Amino acid sequence: MQDPSNLKRLAEDSTTSAWTEYANFAVIVLSDPRYRFHSIDAGRAAQDMQIAAWNFGVISCVFTGIKEEDLRKDFNIPSEMNPSIVVGFGYPVRKIVGRKNRKPLDELVYLERYGSSFARGMVSKTTQSDRARRAAQGLLD
Ligand SMILES: Cc1cc2nc3c(=O)[nH]c(=O)nc-3n(C[C@H](O)[C@H](O)[C@H](O)COP(=O)(O)O)c2cc1C
Numbered sequence: 738m739q740d741p742s743n744l745k746r747l748a749e750d751s752t753t754s755a756w757t758e759y760a761n762f763a764v765i766v767l768s769d770p771r772y773r774f775h776s777i778d779a780g781r782a783a784q785d786m787q788i789a790a791w792n793f794g795v796i797s798c799v800f801t802g803i804k805e806e807d808l809r810k811d812f813n814i815p816s817e818m819n820p821s822i823v824v825g826f827g828y829p830v831r832k833i834v835g836r837k838n839r840k841p842l843d844e845l846v847y848l849e850r851y852g853s854s855f856a857r858g859m860v861s862k863t864t865q866s867d868r869a870r871r872a873a874q875g876l877l878d
Contacts, residue, residue: 738763738812744759750804752802754798757800760826761795764826766822767818768819770819776821796828796829800825801822
């Protein structure tokens, strides 16, 4: 939706995200609970939209905190569909600088088996493939 009155309604139907009122547009991602992995479908759809938007300089944020009854009524959502996640989009009002303080990848991703350091493993894998490449080029003795 992009109509300001609907964006206002959407903000009122959220328990957490009043900012949605000021988004340029927003999407309520519905998924079909008859499919076991419907939440994954919704997440994939939302993230694809966010990444595509980012390519055009459009920022976004998601929320799941909704007043479900109100949302269903206001936007005519059929009972068989599940409002899984909402994505609000807009142009940034100020320049985005710096990086977010993300958890290091090494704390989230393991190599080969749980608990095995990803970073250290990747360094040695890179070294191996580098050696293989150089060997193929006859650069190693
Ligand atoms: C599945 C999911 C549900 C979320 N639900 C809410 C929510 O209900 N309210 C809210 O304020 N933010 C919600 N967020 C937004 C997170 O706060 C947001 O992802 C966080 O600010 C980090 O954003 P970034 O990863 O784009 O930097 C949700 C995020 C995810 C992934």
